[in-house]
Amino acid sequence: MIFGRHSVLKRGCSTWDPNEVPQAEFQARLDNVRSEMARQNFDALVIYGDNYSFADLCYLTNYFPKVRGGIAVVPRDGAISLLLNIGSRDVPFAKTLTWVEDVRASNNVGADGAKLLKERGLERAKIGLTDSGKGFPLLQLEEMKAALPTVTWHACDPLMVSDRLAKTPLELEAMRAAGRLLNTICREAGRLIKPGRKEYEIIADIDRLARDQGAEDIRILAGETRLNPPSFKRAAAVSNHWAVYLAVQHERYWSEAGRTFILDNDTKRRSAYDQAQAAVAQMARELKTGGAVAAIGETGRRALGDFYATALVYGIANGIGLNQWEAPFLNESDAQEVGAPAIGPTILAEHMTLALRAAFQTEGKMIIFGDSFEVTADGAKSLLIS
């Protein structure tokens, strides 16, 4: 899979417009989750999220942590609480990002989480713990559990996986907005990538395009011979070849794309890039309702030929949404690499969203092409062109 350098702070446009994404959207999700809680006989859920992995926390609350983490306490009945590792003066801003009314500040969500659970009468409860990103600070988690010796804890990372697979119309609109933003960047990038410019100067231009359009966060990896995260060490001038991987978070949802800019007439590299594009197009044809997830991998293998083995290292397909990498995955190994709780379904359903990519090296240069798609009854629909 392709990992970018994680932002120290999610510092892009941070808003929530309840007219665009109303509370009813979250209530429906909450109702589904509570049905599952009842089925598994959980009295409450504790959901951890941070700015690295916020999907489950955000799915129910719409809140996404900007820097440190936090937990949502979701009792089977009654109001949800958000306990966030922020200062008390930051609570009013945090409340602008969520429909949850009970938002509290803490500098130790483990210890304060235990107090909150006791306050809610849950000190003897059966509680599901969701930490899909495995980011709950170990010492704080130990502290929370130690303070609640009579709670029965159950790890339940996969609990929301199936609910999150097929996106609602509002989720799809957010992903299309991210896709349109990516499309603009990909279109403009050709103008920005010129021989002689420093790599980090071009990255600054690309980053600006995203931020000026209200992106919440962005990942950029680029280079001539491999994909590198932004670094002041990347002061070399671009020559005649540059590959770039982009992922943009907009209104909480990610879309991704990959493009290669070949600035000379090298036929071998141009042909390899054509093959990468053709491979993604062929894999996209497998994205139809009722199609097998495994067929994407099989098609990718055939289309990529000798490049397939290298392309597998970068991953050729995975679900995308509130997380850059989520179910469905092609195989256990991909899911494990990103720490995902489940590989997901083997059959595609309408409104699932996937990122497809072909990334490999040829002639010592990096080639990448990728796009994000929605599965529909009529086949794949690009999230970049919508």
Place this chain on the structure above:
Amino acid sequence: MREKGLQTLLVYEGGRHNFLRMNYVAYLTDFISVGPETMLLVPLEDAPVLYLSPVWDIPRAQEESFVREVRAFKEFWSRLAALSGNAGLIGREAMSVGLHDQITKALGRTAVNAKDIIENLARSKTPFELERLRRAAEIADAGVKALHEDARLGLKEYELAAIVEYRMRSLGAEDNFGMVVANHHNQALHPPTDRITQKGDIIIGEITPCIGGLFVQICRTMILGEPAPVVREKYAILKKAMGLGMEAATTGAPASAVAAAINDTFIEYGYEQYCRPPFMRVRGHGLGCGSFAPGSLEDANQTRLEEGMTYIIHPNQYLPETGYLTLGDTVVMTKTKAESLMKSSWDIFIKE
């Protein structure tokens, strides 16, 4: 390691480079990982080995770090199982419970928490680190200058933030703990919204570029249009507090002395209650990547300021008449006192 009787050090990082906690692997190798699992194995008598995921990032690690042997993370487990003698673990805070348990099981014992080995080494910045910090400081100053040049009425908050980000990225900044917001009366700093700037807005910024993994921070205030007299009057208190904070930051003094100098200034003007939560908590904090010494500048912190420590002094303050105002510089401790790394004026910047 010898003093602690350790045969091996296991240094972990989870691909979440952050200025709120130390990236021990980056400190020792100059390589900032992006994948979810990176482990530097340091034997007492042998060459270190870096294990990481994803495997496609191995060539970058070989190029950027001094470690010659870089392997896929999955190979770590067989090496771990073969280790003998005491092992120290650094980076436990960044680990998941599952990974920690797996390491304990593979070792057959719990590794000793050994983070103080690196944290003590890293208290004072080396000339290599200071060179990077000075470069980061120049970039932070450039970010402030860009905001002064390009901020104007009608831009959205996130566009203001993008101005700063763009200038700093163009100069090589890798990341930024940056918040720029604008309002007639700011309650606090926060990531930008889509609010459109208006005449008389007070723009506050906390700008924190990262170079080679090392962060510096600068805090400044500007105004779109002529400020009300009360804003000038109250901002002067911040400037006075900043000056007194700098004066109190002498080598050997406790970190609390800086906080006290700043708090006393606001108390003198009748703002004692605003020196405490929810309005304000600390008056600065350690910065860099290698170490967070001296920690937070607050009343209870008795850590002595040592030559080579780097930290920010920021008398940022919410005042009921003006809202939140910001001013702060990253400083380095010299043999005798704190010296600012920044060149931007402390004055409030007024843009007509």
